[in-house]
Every structure is written in structure tokens, then in C-alpha cells.
Amino acid sequence: MSDDHGSSPISARVRHVEALLESRGLLSDGEIDTRIDEFAAGGTPANGARVVARAWVDPGFxxxxxxxxxxxxxxxxxxxxxxxxxxxxxxxxNGPDEHHVLVCTLCSCYPIALLGPSPSWYKSEAYRSRVVRDPRSVLAEFGVALPAATRIAVWDASAESRYMVLPRRPEGTADLDEDGLAALVTRKGLIGTALV
Amino acid sequence: MTAFAPGDRVRTRTVDPVGHTRLPRYARGAWGTVVQVAGSHPLADDRARGLEVQPQPVYHVRFTAADLFGTGDHTVTVELWHDHLEVPA
Structure with a gap:
């Protein structure tokens, strides 16, 4: 069995299904933990930040x-x-006239390899249900005040693709190298709920 | 099956299935525009029912908030399988 158990009803149900799968030989002991560890290994927002920094310095990339x-x-x-x-x-x-923001309204799809484990608010019903209907208000609550003329594009990860936002490069960063630029990029910036 | 192409206007189906679907309720029966083909995959709705299914085109389909919710000036781009879209007459 996997090690990490919450006490919620869904955890109890998952534990029951996992035990059944193990008793029937469809899962080996601890296999789910192993698979999750393999999947999450190396996943961190530092990866996404590195991609962004390269894109900022290399137009071809x-x-x-x-x-x-x-x-x-x-x-x-x-x-x-x-x-x-x-x-x-x-x-x-993101551009001067358009701002992108990501959500998975059906569950919590997320590019773990590039952003690491998702934040709890990303999985909350409040975020998932509200950001598709009223992104401007939700972004304002995150402290992102966009000009009224900025178009907002919401992306719902409802199928097989994962998404990442390429934020705009901040002003006054011409003297920073790629590592310095990557250090400016936040997880929220890669989701679209913050500017960089 | 004739695949849709970027720029095509499409309407999502209105069916309310008993089981799992990747067509979000808020996007049912709505008109949108295909912006990109996003590969080809077996329909998750049918895989969830244990059916053997063949890959079919998946699309990024963009809707205006006004068309989805009757209000708002933003867009929502949803990823939908071919079977989520009505076949043109």
C-alpha cells in the first residue's frame, strides 16, 4: 500500500481500491508510490523558469x-x-495586449515536469469554477490588475495537452544573464496568476 | 471522418452523458472556433467505460465568454475530441 493516507472519504475509497488491486495481483506492494515518485522526480518550477529565460534571450528558441x-x-x-x-x-x-491563464476545470491537469506539484488553490473548486467565468476578478484577487484593454485568454486543460504560460520579460532586465532571468520567474507566473 | 481545421466554426454536442466526459458542461451546445489540432488520441469518455477505442483528432477550440456565459469579454479555449463536436449537415 502507498504510505500517504488522508482521512477523507475519497482517501478511504482509494485505499480500498488499491487494496483490492493488490490482492488480485494487478498492483504490486507500493507500486503506486513508486510510479508517483518516478513521475514527479525532477519536476520543479525551476525547469519552467529555465525555459522562459531561454525564450527571453533567444528569439529563435x-x-x-x-x-x-x-x-x-x-x-x-x-x-x-x-x-x-x-x-x-x-x-x-503573454503579450502587451493579451494575458493567458491556465486551469483544469474537470480535475487538476498540470505540467508537473516543468512546474512541480500543483498548488492547492489550482485544484480548488473555487479557482476551477470561477476562473473560466470571471478571470479578471480572479486575477485581481491574485493581485494581477490588467488594463481593461488587455484581452484575457483562459486555457482549460480538458484533454491530453498540458500548458505553460510564457510571461512577458520585465522592464529593466537587459543586464541580467539567463540564470538571473530564470530567478525572476515564479510558479504563478507560469500559470498566469501573476506577472513577472 | 473528416477532420476539422483551424478556423472552422464548430458547435459542441448537447448530450448529457451518464458517465465521464471531457466535454465540460459549461461548453455544451456552444459555438466556437478551432484554433489548432492537438494530436490524436482515443476518446477518454469511452476509455473510462472500458471500451476499445481508436485515436481521433483532438482540437483546441476557442469560445467567447459571451457565447458560453452570456457575459464577459474573455475567451476560453477548451481541448475537445472530434466526437464532442457536431458533424456539419
Whole structure:
């Protein structure tokens, strides 16, 4: 059995199903923990930040990233192939007139390899239900005040793709190198609930 | 099956299935625009029922908030399988 058990009804149900699968030989003892550890290994927002910093300094990489993120990721030593199958990644770029924000309204789909484990608010019913209907108010609650003329594009990860936001490069960062730029990028910035 | 292409106007189905579906309720029966083909995958709705299914096109479909909710000036882009969309007459 896996080690981490909450006390909620859904945890009890998962534990029961896991025990049944183990008793029938469909899962080996501890296999779920092993698979989760393998999937999450190396997943951190520092990866997404590195991708963003490269895109800020290398317009060619930026173009390749936006056109086909899976093909561009190996240029910075990353991939979306850590799970059972490679996941498609789509990167959406914020601009002066458009701001992107990500959600999974049906559950909590998220690019773990590039952003690490998702924050609890991302999985909350409040965020998932409200951000598709009224993103401007939700972003304001996150402290993101966008000009009224800025278009907001919400992306709902309802199928097989995962998404990452490419934030705008802040003013006054011309003297920073790639590592310095990456240090500016936050997890919320990669989801679209913060500016960088 | 004739796949849709970017720029095509499409309408999502209105069916309210008994089981799992990846067509979110808020996007049912709505008109949107295909913005990109997002690969080809077996329909998750049917896989959840244990059916053997073949891959079919998946699309990023963009809706205006006004079309989905009757209010708002933003867009919502949902990823939908071909079977979630009505076949043009």
C-alpha cells in the first residue's frame, strides 16, 4: 500500500481500491508510490523558469517553443516524457495586449515536469469554477490588475495537452544573464496568476 | 471522418452523458472556433467505460465568454475530441 493516507472519504475509497488491486495481483506492494515518485522526480518550477529565460534571450528558441514545445524542450535538456507516455505541451505567450491563464476545470491537469506539484488553490473548486467565468476578478484577487484593454485568454486543460504560460520579460532586465532571468520567474507566473 | 481545421466554426454536442466526459458542461451546445489540432488520441469518455477505442483528432477550440456565459469579454479555449463536436449537415 502507498504510505500517504488522508482521512477523507475519497482517501478511504482509494485505499480500498488499491487494496483490492493488490490482492488480485494487478498492483504490486507500493507500486503506486513508486510510479508517483518516478513521475514527479525532477519536476520543479525551476525547469519552467529555465525555459522562459531561454525564450527571453533567444528569439529563435521562443519561436520554436511556441510552434512545437515538445520539440524545443530538449534544447534546454528537458522533456515531457517522464510519465507513462509523452505528454503534449503547449506554451502560450503573454503579450502587451493579451494575458493567458491556465486551469483544469474537470480535475487538476498540470505540467508537473516543468512546474512541480500543483498548488492547492489550482485544484480548488473555487479557482476551477470561477476562473473560466470571471478571470479578471480572479486575477485581481491574485493581485494581477490588467488594463481593461488587455484581452484575457483562459486555457482549460480538458484533454491530453498540458500548458505553460510564457510571461512577458520585465522592464529593466537587459543586464541580467539567463540564470538571473530564470530567478525572476515564479510558479504563478507560469500559470498566469501573476506577472513577472 | 473528416477532420476539422483551424478556423472552422464548430458547435459542441448537447448530450448529457451518464458517465465521464471531457466535454465540460459549461461548453455544451456552444459555438466556437478551432484554433489548432492537438494530436490524436482515443476518446477518454469511452476509455473510462472500458471500451476499445481508436485515436481521433483532438482540437483546441476557442469560445467567447459571451457565447458560453452570456457575459464577459474573455475567451476560453477548451481541448475537445472530434466526437464532442457536431458533424456539419
Amino acid at each position: 521562443r519561436d520554436r517553443l511556441l510552434a512545437d514545445a515538445n520539440a524545443a524542450l530538449p534544447e534546454v535538456g528537458l522533456s515531457m516524457a517522464g510519465g507513462l507516455q509523452e505528454q503534449r505541451l503547449k506554451v502560450v505567450a
